[in-house]
Amino acid sequence: MAASSSNLVSSSSLKRISPSFLSWKLPISSAFGVSVAFPRGRGAVPRFVVLAMDAKPTVLVAEKLGEAGLNLLKDFANVDCSYNLSPEELCTKISLCDALIVRSGTKVNREVFESSGGRLKVVGRAGVGIDNVDLAAATEHGCLVVNAPTANTVAAAEHGIALITAMARNIAQADASVKAGKWQRNKYVGVSLVGKTLAVMGFGKVGSEVTRRAKGLGMHVIAHDPYAPADRARAIGVELVSFDEAIATADFISLHMPLTPATSKILNDETFAKMKKGVRIINVARGGVIDEEALVRALDAGIVAQAALDVFTVEPPPKDSKLVQHENVTVTPHLGASTMEAQEGVAIEIAEAVVGALKGELAATAVNAPMVPAEVLTELKPFVELAEKLGRLAVQLVAGGSGVKSIKVTYASARAPDDLDTRLLRAMITKGLIEPISSVFVNLVNADFTAKQRGLRITEERIVLDGSPENPLEFIQVQIANVESRFASAISESGEIKVEGRVKDGIPHLTRVGSFEVDVSMEGSLILCRQVDQPGMIGKVGSILGEENVNVSFMSVGRIAPRKQAVMAIGVDEQPSKECLKKIGDISAVEEFVFLKL
Numbered sequence: 353m354a355a356s357s358s359n360l361v362s363s364s365s366l367k368r369i370s371p372s373f374l375s376w377k378l379p380i381s382s383a384f385g386v387s388v389a390f391p392r393g394r395g396a397v398p399r400f401v402v403l404a405m406d407a408k409p410t411v412l413v414a415e416k417l418g419e420a421g422l423n424l425l426k427d428f429a430n431v432d433c434s435y436n437l438s439p440e441e442l443c444t445k446i447s448l449c450d451a452l453i454v455r456s457g458t459k460v461n462r463e464v465f466e467s468s469g470g471r472l473k474v475v476g477r478a479g480v481g482i483d484n485v486d487l488a489a490a491t492e493h494g495c496l497v498v499n500a501p502t503a504n505t506v507a508a509a510e511h512g513i514a515l516i517t518a519m520a521r522n523i524a525q526a527d528a529s530v531k532a533g534k535w536q537r538n539k540y541v542g543v544s545l546v547g548k549t550l551a552v553m554g555f556g557k558v559g560s561e562v563t564r565r566a567k568g569l570g571m572h573v574i575a576h577d578p579y580a581p582a583d584r585a586r587a588i589g590v591e592l593v594s595f596d597e598a599i600a601t602a603d604f605i606s607l608h609m610p611l612t613p614a615t616s617k618i619l620n621d622e623t624f625a626k627m628k629k630g631v632r633i634i635n636v637a638r639g640g641v642i643d644e645e646a647l648v649r650a651l652d653a654g655i656v657a658q659a660a661l662d663v664f665t666v667e668p669p670p671k672d673s674k675l676v677q678h679e680n681v682t683v684t685p686h687l688g689a690s691t692m693e694a695q696e697g698v699a700i701e702i703a704e705a706v707v708g709a710l711k712g713e714l715a716a717t718a719v720n721a722p723m724v725p726a727e728v729l730t731e732l733k734p735f736v737e738l739a740e741k742l743g744r745l746a747v748q749l750v751a752g753g754s755g756v757k758s759i760k761v762t763y764a765s766a767r768a769p770d771d772l773d774t775r776l777l778r779a780m781i782t783k784g785l786i787e788p789i790s791s792v793f794v795n796l797v798n799a800d801f802t803a804k805q806r807g808l809r810i811t812e813e814r815i816v817l818d819g820s821p822e823n824p825l826e827f828i829q830v831q832i833a834n835v836e837s838r839f840a841s842a843i844s845e846s847g848e849i850k851v852e853g854r855v856k857d858g859i860p861h862l863t864r865v866g867s868f869e870v871d872v873s874m875e876g877s878l879i880l881c882r883q884v885d886q887p888g889m890i891g892k893v894g895s896i897l898g899e900e901n902v903n904v905s906f907m908s909v910g911r912i913a914p915r916k917q918a919v920m921a922i923g924v925d926e927q928p929s930k931e932c933l934k935k936i937g938d939i940s941a942v943e944e945f946v947f948l949k950l
């Protein structure tokens with residue numbers, strides 16, 4: 353048996369982990385009850401579904417979306433297409449909406465989430481860049497953010513190539529000149545692309561497609577991307593180089609990275625100074641990756657010969673923008689994704705993601721939640737239920753005023769630690785721990801954040817057991833340290849509240865309370881009693897409950913030794929009255945008891 357331990361509650365654990373799936377528990381409105389449900393049948397994927405959803409959800413579409421996507425949305429939800437809303441109007445409307453769909457023109461900031469009053473559960477970004485959505489605020493509000501990352505890739509790449517060629521041959525300027533009645537053939541002599549070096553900055557989806565096309569134009573392409581896999585670059589026949597090498601050797605620099613704190617103004621006075629004189633810049637990514645004032649200076653100084661820009665720090669840019677008006681600058685109004693084909697594709701991609709998320713299905717394009725593969729979810733299904741119930745049980749055992757701070761979760765499994773994904777289990781334990789003692793709704797999106805915010809330190813420990821790794825987990829143990837318990841017997845020898853559970857025949861079972869081994873299925877509610885082990889106790893408690901018409905679903909007794917201390921766990925379908933519980937407490941052999949809702 354080997355154990356490893358780590359503190360897993362960190363903001364980084366909320367980041368995207370793999371391009372897989374996300375499932376989560378989703379309330380359409382706080383008024384509706386929710387529950388985890390799992391479809392039957394082989395290969396069926398568990399979902400977190402909305403129960404008692406007696407009204408259609410409402411989706412606010414705040415920017416123009418393709419018809420096919422709108423139709424998909426309308427089949428499932430009330431769709432409110434309100435374009436050009438002011439920030440105030442958006443904040444007013446949002447409290448009536450379960451989902452919001454935007455493109456790049458709407459700022460989905462903290463105020464929007466705060467104004468939603470907890471109803472907004474999905475934000476769909478009909479496109480790639482999510483820099484206009486406050487992801488931290490979304491996560492804090494338990495709101496899933498999904499995007500449509502693939503359908504506009506080719507459109508953006510084609511626009512990048514269009515800008516490179518248009519810029520190199522002065523197409524826009526020459527067009528305007530001819531339309532103004534001029535014929536300036538000498539003024540608009542361009543530069544050739546063949547044999548020139550193009551630095552693709554950001555070798556992701558768009559960057560790769562730009563590379564393929566630029567190679568077809570005979571350009572020598574190098575790429576800079578600190579996170580791109582070298583084998584993908586090799587497969588496309590491109591060399592990955594450092595930032596400095598890329599900007600120092602390129603004749604053309606094309607930007608294809610997301611706008612993040614690390615890429616903000618990545619092209620600035622200092623970096624322009626390192627470029628080849630006469631370099632040409634293309635930006636189809638985000639305006640904010642260039643310091644626009646520095647670009648004007650670089651253009652004026654002749655360091656940058658030309659720039660072609662589809663995106664701007666502020667959109668639309670001010671009318672008198674020196675950059676936009678610069679004669680060596682070609683501009684388009686954020687048209688990268690604007691082809692008929694891309695917009696239809698994006699609309700379908702985002703509509704499917706939003707409807708899926710509203711139904712509680714797996715979201716393949718979740719941006720602000722860890723994603724768990726569907727097959728992992730299927731396998732972990734009963735353990736997910738067990739995890740939540742153990743959390744729920746453990747926190748109810750804490751005596752009032754104790755202040756829960758430190759929780760240790762132990763997963764015992766014959767699987768190697770890398771083969772067991774515990775993020776979902778941790779989220780469900782967190783949910784179980786927090787929901788009974790607060791009004792906060794916890795889901796996979798906000799579990800780690802909520803725990804951190806409430807000062808809960810959740811550490812996870814893995815016990816690697818010998819034996820067959822077929823079963824993902826043998827048992828889960830939840831311990832709460834430094835607290836008093838309402839049920840002293842729940843405190844283990846080492847001083848923590850301890851509960852442990854296993855899955856038996858697909859049903860979660862409580863198998864340990866403190867130092868006492870029990871064996872009860874975790875359904876309905878539970879009465880835990882400590883008594884002096886003696887004959888007739890089960891009968892006495894059973895008949896008190898029977899008199900009150902409380903149905904007992906199971907009973908189990910765990911004892912230290914015959915005729916010594918024993919803990920009796922009694923599962924009940926109905927909640928016993930106070931009087932009934934008092935009668936149980938009054939049995940002379942009963943030393944303490946507690947009623948817990950599972």
Ligand SMILES: NC(=O)C1=CN([C@@H]2O[C@H](COP(=O)(O)OP(=O)(O)OC[C@H]3O[C@@H](n4cnc5c(N)ncnc54)[C@H](O)[C@@H]3O)[C@@H](O)[C@H]2O)C=CC1
Pocket residue numbers: 479480481482501504505508553554555556557558559576577578579580608609610611614615636637638662663686687688689690
């Ligand atoms: N103008 C428009 O209409 C459109 C703009 N875009 C924008 O294009 C950009 C790229 O989109 P995709 O290729 O789909 O995204 P992607 O996520 O596939 O690729 C982005 C790449 O940038 C890399 N990257 C991150 N930080 C970097 C850094 N500091 N230096 C260099 N590379 C870095 C990442 O590793 C990743 O490979 C995004 O900003 C997106 O918003 C995308 C579609 C349309």
Ligand SMILES: O=C(O)C(=O)COP(=O)(O)O
Pocket residue numbers: 455456457478479480481482504686687688689690
């Ligand atoms: O997908 C992206 O990142 C884009 O920039 C496209 O923006 P849009 O949807 O056209 O406002």
